[in-house]
Amino acid sequence: MAEEINSQELNRLYIVNKHLKELKDNSTDKDFGKIRLKHYHESLLLSYFYKAYKESKGSFHGFEPIKTSSIFHANENLTGIVLSFELDDLLSNLSNITCEQNVSLEELHDSFIFTPSLFVFLPDKELFTNANKLNNLFSGNLCMKGVSGKNFVILIEPFTAFKIGLGFLIEGLINDKNIHSLLVGFVFNK
Numbered sequence: 001m002a003e004e005i006n007s008q009e010l011n012r013l014y015i016v017n018k019h020l021k022e023l024k025d026n027s028t029d030k031d032f033g034k035i036r037l038k039h040y041h042e043s044l045l046l047s048y049f050y051k052a053y054k055e056s057k058g059s060f061h062g063f064e065p066i067k068t069s070s071i072f073h074a075n076e077n078l079t080g081i082v083l084s085f086e087l088d089d090l091l092s093n094l095s096n097i098t099c100e101q102n103v104s105l106e107e108l109h110d111s112f113i114f115t116p117s118l119f120v121f122l123p124d125k126e127l128f129t130n131a132n133k134l135n136n137l138f139s140g141n142l143c144m145k146g147v148s149g150k151n152f153v154i155l156i157e158p159f160t161a162f163k164i165g166l167g168f169l170i171e172g173l174i175n176d177k178n179i180h181s182l183l184v185g186f187v188f189n190k
Helices: 002-025 029-054 105-114 127-138 158-163 167-174
Strands: 064-073 076-084 097-103 117-123 143-148 151-156 183-188
Touching: 029 105, 029 167, 064 117, 064 127, 064 143, 076 127, 097 151, 105 143, 105 151, 105 183, 117 127, 117 167, 151 158, 158 167, 158 183
Parallel strands: 064 097
Antiparallel strands: 064 076, 076 117, 097 143, 117 183, 143 151, 151 183
């Protein structure tokens, strides 16, 4: 119970600090209004992720396997399983992901406006192979943007998920001795 409270409190603290910083940086009342609407939506989305995950009946650390998929980037191919605690059209249509560019954390948060579906990608190769491919994929950045069909995808590494307050989603997966690497992803329509 104490771990749940700590994860939830860390999530709230990160969001509150992020929102305060953005409010300090705005210049006009019109900007302030837009930022507050964005903050409200962002907070609701993160609360939804928390509640949906906690109420999930998933048999694998709260997740269910959705489908196999591949991530392509610069002649690299990483195959694996897509997991989620919910199934919707965005996730059921998620096929091969082609990564195109690195993006900032701000761009990740901006994508929350489009109410993305969250998923976890578990690579199916051994750790050494995955480590090299993941290193090439992220090359020092925190987020990678790509496409899957008509949908946009943003992938983040586990430490980035913890940084933005979503660590509670992957704690069980990280502590599983049979899982050696994973990515957290968001898929959305613009």
